[in-house]
Amino acid sequence: MPKDTGIGASPKRREDVRFLTGDGNYTDDINVHGQAYVHFLRSDVAHGRITSIDTAEAGAMPGVVRVFTGKDFEGVGSIPCGWQVTGRDGKPMQEPAHPVLAQGKVRHVGDPIAAVVADTPAQARDAAEAIMVDIEDLPAVVDMKAAVADGATKVHDDLENNLCYDWGFVEDNRDAVDKAIKDAAHVTTLELVNNRLVANPMEPRVAVGVWEKGTDNYTLYTTSQNPHVIRLLMGAFVLGIPEHKLRVVAPDVGGGFGTKIFHYAEEAFCTFAAKACRRPVKWTASRSEAFMSDAHGRDHVTKIELALDADHNFTAVRTETYANMGAYLSTFAPSVPTWLHGTLMAGNYRTPLIYVNVKAVFTNTVPVDAYRGAGRPEATFQLERVIDKAARELGVDPIELRRKNFITEFPYATPVAVEYDTGDYPATMDKLSEIADLSGFDARRKESEAKGKWRGLGVNCYIEACGIAPSNLVGQLGARAGLYESATVRVNATGGITVMTGSHSHGQGHETSFPQVIAEMIGIDESMVEIVHGDTANTPMGMGTYGSRSIAVGGSAMVRAAEKVVNKAKKIAAHLLEASDSDIELKEGKFSVAGTDKSVAWGDVTLAAYVPHNYPLEDIEPGLEETAFYDPANFTYPSGAYACEVEVDPETGQVTIERFAAADDFGNVINPMIVSGQVHGGIAQGVGQALLENCSYDSEGQLLSASYMDYAMPRAADLPMFTVDHSCQTPCTHNPLGVKGCGEAGAIGSPPSVVNAVIDALHSGGCKIDHIDMPLTPSRVWAAMTGAAAAGHGTAEGRSVGGEV
Structure with missing residues (x-):
């Protein structure tokens, strides 16, 4: 019988009463007596030198309190990065300054140039439009490989080049991995893109800065996932405010998905301007502002190679990834494609040799940082896609290939420097087979074919590292804060x-x-x-x-x-x-x-x-x-197995998800209902990445997907009812609750499941296509199908179809 109370019970969420009745207290609900409003004038070019700014007309307009430019922030600290990565040459990463307002140059569309503080939002906006800015256009760098080519225009003039770091992990494995791949009975190679995403939480970012003359105390109300970290970064490194004089409040926050972890320039501006103007200052982002000022996610281009012996045992994995940092280093950006990605490249499998190379690149685009899963989805997508391709090349069942290579003894020390304490990957696969009714797939495929549709099945296994720790370890890896x-x-x-x-x-x-x-x-x-x-x-x-x-x-x-x-x-x-x-x-x-x-x-x-x-x-x-x-002794390691069934319309390339099942091992579960909800949300976001979402730039650095007219979000009609299970529980051995974490799992496990299913469906229809880059929109799928038909159904060996950088 289900429990009614305590651990393992599913009482309804008490906070939902206020959220559903309109009684939540969000940052935009906070209005301080006497507050003014700020509007930011943002760059409409991706790269340029600021030759002049004339604020005279704007400053004289009705209601304007003050106009700020980068000159007002000379002597103020740079927006800090919270993680330092050292390259394989032993040198620390290149770390450019990130001013609160642009100084000298603009480096991406949306870079704030000036800010108007006025009595009303409309007055601030009107005055910002009256500011005269002259910008000398410079060539923009958007393509990552072009950005690190010899002679490329530099995003930051004071840096050596656009390469933030060239990271190798584990460097001692490199020669052995090269040899294992050379000597392998079979090597599968795949090139793929992990598409750039915009997080799009329901609540846009908001900041309200308050300064008290009598005490010289500051308060910042902000939409943040970690107010103490914002207080530390902004107080100590940007504005020079002692922590005991600075209060940061994050009230109800309407979603974050990682994008509200970071310290942003707007927070520092509102806090600074509150004292400069002697009155509270409030900023509320518009949705279009969010598209070009919130940190974006993902944006990796990868080549992965999987080596197998004659018995189909995995012997080595080698990857080379270009990871986009954007124009500046966001708070945790350097850690995402390295320590949150490279350490998970073993996945659920016994692979004795692994080498991961990551080149982080500056481009004239919005900064990129952690988005739901943060490095783990990128690692899982690479590994699970190349395993599926290997199974097809070898003519073996993709589930059995995974089972053959599962880790089965714990604790297990991987070749990428982490140790899994518990897990039971065969059990989650068994549970998946049950809840997804995999034995009934062939019959369902025949039913789809009778309707003129191609049906495909995609399976995926994942493992993730949660509760990143301990502090002494992450400190050695470059973290500038305890965890x-x-x-x-x-x-x-x-x-x-x-x-x-x-x-x-x-x-x-x-x-x-x-x-x-x-x-x-x-x-x-x-x-x-x-x-x-x-x-x-x-x-x-x-x-x-x-x-x-x-x-x-x-x-x-x-x-x-x-x-x-x-x-x-x-x-x-x-x-x-x-x-x-x-x-x-x-x-x-x-x-x-x-x-x-x-x-x-x-x-x-x-x-x-x-x-x-x-x-x-x-x-x-x-x-x-x-x-x-x-302070935890180790990461926790949730894991699971996912299955997706799709129908593809061969006339249009339209993909419809018909069934989706998830079997997860989260260790002990506190509230099963909440856990199921977290998995549902993660799967929805993963499906969005796989089929719909794509943040794209043109060659001049213009953001082409700057609104919901151009950026497709999943709707309820795009998703089936999910079947989720978390009864396979191997408790964590090193925390008192035996829990592992669940919030990111769905976003990690779903993209490769969807893509694997679509590729399987195309093969069932005779299109021998190995890969299509996300998102698998109808136009991309149709182009891939017609391209394969024109080539006589030839295999697109190692080729990404529609995979723009």
Whole structure:
């Protein structure tokens, strides 16, 4: 029987009441008395030298408080990058300055040149349009390979070239991998593109800066996934504000998907301008602004080679990737194609030799950073696509090829420097076969053929690294911040509990699932537990929410703090019961003396903690509040197997997803309903990448997909009802909850499943096509089919169809 409360139960999300009734408190809902509004004048060219800016007319317009340009920020710090990568030559990456407002040059369409602060948004916008800017156009570099060619125009004049770093991993494996591929019985090669994406959370970014004259204190209200990190980066490295004088508040946040992790120039501007203008300053992004100012995701071009022996065992993997950084380095951008990507290239398989080369490239485009999955989807897509191609070349079943090479013994140290602690990949594949009814696929294919459609089946396995840690390791890898998490558990006199967490919720359901953990530990009703997050003034220093770390890292900190509370409460209970605290048990909200019927209720003990009339004062202080910081010993490693069935219309190239199933191993599951919802959302985003979404630029750096007229998002009609299962649970061995994380899985496992299914469908119709780059729009699929027909159904060996860089 399903549980009604505690860990493993599925109570409805308590936060949804306010969200669904319009009572959420988002950043744009915050209006401070006397606030002004800012409008940014953004570059409409991708690359150019600013020769003059005339703000006189704009500054004299009605309602204008002040006009700012890059000159106002001379002496102000650069927007910092939070991760340094060292190249295979031993040199640190090239790290250009990133000014709050452009200084000297503009480097991408959307680069902010000037900003107008005015009494109303309309006045600020009108005045911004009156600013006269003269820009000398310079050649734009958009294609990554062209950007690193000799003689290419440099995005940053003070850098040696446009190559941020040339990273090799594991460099000691390189020669052995080359030899293994040379000596292999079979080598499959595939070139592919991981298309650039725009995150598109429901709530655009907003920032409200406030400065208090009497105290010289600053407050920034912002749409952020990690307010403490924003306070640290902006205060220490950009504006020079001591942390104790700067408060950052992230209230309800309407989705993030990674794009709200980073510190953005607009946040620094509003905070700076609040003092300069002596009044609060607010900025709310329009959707078109978001397209050219929010960090984009993915954008990799890769060649991958898989070597196999005569028995079809994987012997080596070699990849070469060009990863787009855009015009500037966003907060965690350097880590995404390296440590979050290269370390996952073993996947679920026993591959003894792996070498990953990544060239990170500056281009005249919007900066690229983490997007749901962050490096893990890119690694999985490469590996799972080349395995499918290898199975087709060898004439073997793609599922059996995967099964043959599964890792089956744990812990397992991969050749790319990580150790998987637990997993059961055959079990998730077995579960997938059951819930997807793979045995019935042939019959369904015949039904589709009878309707004139081609049906294909695509299967994919994935593993990801979540809860990135520990701090001492990531510090060695280039992280400029710790990756621990924190929690304070405050018990009130009447027994209610307030948990202040450094994690942040922007759709994950923390206010529901976190209380389930605390309530189960103590044996009280979940309604007695309140979660507080998002305000640096009343939460302990934490690293925020991303990388599926909330329950594995934030939840573990919460458990450790609660354990301290319980241990102290046991001492108080022991005093009240005249027993030794070592004999005290806590169960179902009561402290009992083991082996007796003597007990005292949770509420009586908590009251005694604050009304210490009968209290062991000589031993412990009054009160019941504890803080814990938790730094994980290792990543967690969720894994799973996905299956997608599609129909392809041979007349039009239209792809329709008919069935989709996901079997995931998330370790112990706190709230199955919330986990299922996370998987559903991830699959939807992965399907969007596979079939619809594509952020593209022309050769001059103009953003061609700058609105929903040109950028296609998945709708409900594009998706079937998903079948999801997370009953295959191998608990994590190194955190107190045995959890692994679930938020990114769907976005990792779905793109290769969809593409594998489409390629299978085309083969069933006689089109011997090995690969089509995402998104598999009808025009791309139709072009691939007609191209294959014109070539007599010849195999497009190693060729990407429609894969623009």
